[in-house]
Amino acid sequence: MASAAIEDAAGTAPAKSVLRADDVAVHFGGVKAVDGVSIALTPGRIFGVLGPNGSGKSTLLAALTRLVPLTRGSLEFDGRRYDTVRPHTIAARGVARTFQTVRILPGRTVFDNVALGAESAGAARKAERSRARQRVRVAIERTGLAGKERHRPDELSYGYQRRVEIARAIASEPTLLLLDEPTAGMNRQERDDITGLLGDLRGEGLTQLLIEHDVQMMVEACDHLFAMNFGELIADGEPEAVVRHPAVQEAYLGKQGRAHA
């Protein structure tokens, strides 16, 4: 299925991409989890990847962070190819991520978990420690975790555990933030708080790529959407236009559902 690019009102002149993926494919045996996806992320904007369950969104994120090997295609970050590097080198280039399921150290406090992100860029050296601690405090403050620094994950609600993941990611002061369902399990107020935080980070020039099921949240939060189904890109462009795209409606609602929509 060919990608249907929709005219993006904001994007006239092509800006230099923070991240560019060309013809990326990830196949597991005969399963084409991602097949021929090309995306380019320009600086200071929030991009979203939308798609039903099993559409290949999380595998695409794993490919972008080198956690799964590419079957085909190339990856560029800041103009430099990185499709053969080992996964741990991605953080040093300025890429931070959160995971689909909460992944935080169970035996450590909120502060320690966030510090793991702040120290990811080699801040373990003594001279960097105080700066890292400052970054931890700022990240904790910004994600609404102030007062919970000494709590352990099992003392926090799921929504707060998600915040710890986001705080850990932003504590590394990344150039690109990849968020896999950042508001899953959160109530409306918490979701709005996180959407507001992501908007603030965009205002500071941070490029973000979100993966979410929540169409409304994606339309509200993102500047540009990519829609996927069966491992392929089926549409990309302005959020409102993408969610109205027939291929996207069909992917979410099926043919009959689209007729009634």
Next chain:
Amino acid sequence: MIDWYFSHIVLIQSTLTTLLLALSVQVPLRAGVFSFAGVGCYGIGGYIAAIGMVHYGLSTATAILLAAVAGGVVAYTLGLLIQRLTGLYLAMATVAFTLIISVLVVNGGDLTGGAAGLFGALGMLDTGHLLAVAAVVVAGLTFTEIGPLGRRVEAVREDPELAAAMGIDVARYRRATFAVSGVLGGLSGSMTVLLRSTVTPDDINFHLVVLALTIIIVGGSRSWIGALVGTVIFVWMPEVLAFVGEWEDVVYGVLVAAAAVYLPGGVTGAAVDGYRKYRRKRREAADTPPDGPSPHPAAAGVGGDS
């Protein structure tokens, strides 16, 4: 006190050398590496120290240093060879390595003394030397348990994929644990042999693997304190359980089984969990207003801690 010390000097010295052996298995476990290579390096260290003193007339310090370096180099090389293995497969490979060492020394001819082993390797070692080595090792390992390095080691153990996303070279950490494990095994083996003055192939058997593992299961696997607690329990248990006579092995088995079932984090883990629960209760009590929780739902906050 002095009388007590001299009557228990063997147990005291054995505690210190066994602690190093237990740490040689605990260090990789703390990074999620199920390896017994340290036990094999205990054998390598013991034989290198004995060969060095008996055949080449090395000094005690040189023999111990050589044994530690050899243990580290061999374990690091083994780590490179089997770095793709994980879990039980890795454990089996390292147990096989230990057994291979015992076979090699049996067939080592005059160099290793064959099945009879080597005699006359009496080192100039006293409890003070052992304490100093143990203190340096413990101080070094403490740095791997606290601060940024402690967090990183824990991330490597708990979630290697997360650790990689945080910029941690997981494979490098795993290889480093092999090297440290080998050094600790080499130190323990060489000092044990130089205290006893003899080494035989029977000294490097599967029993050492079981001993190191049970020490860590009962004492605790997350901190050197756990290794120390477990070592004290198992080195001194025969002395304490002398009154049960031939039932000693049964009591030993029951204690290990009970610890595995009821103390998953070992004695140290249970103590730490108890302390955390106590602090949590104190914090919750401090957070609760004197009149009790507010009856107004809004006061509880939306999306707060569950």
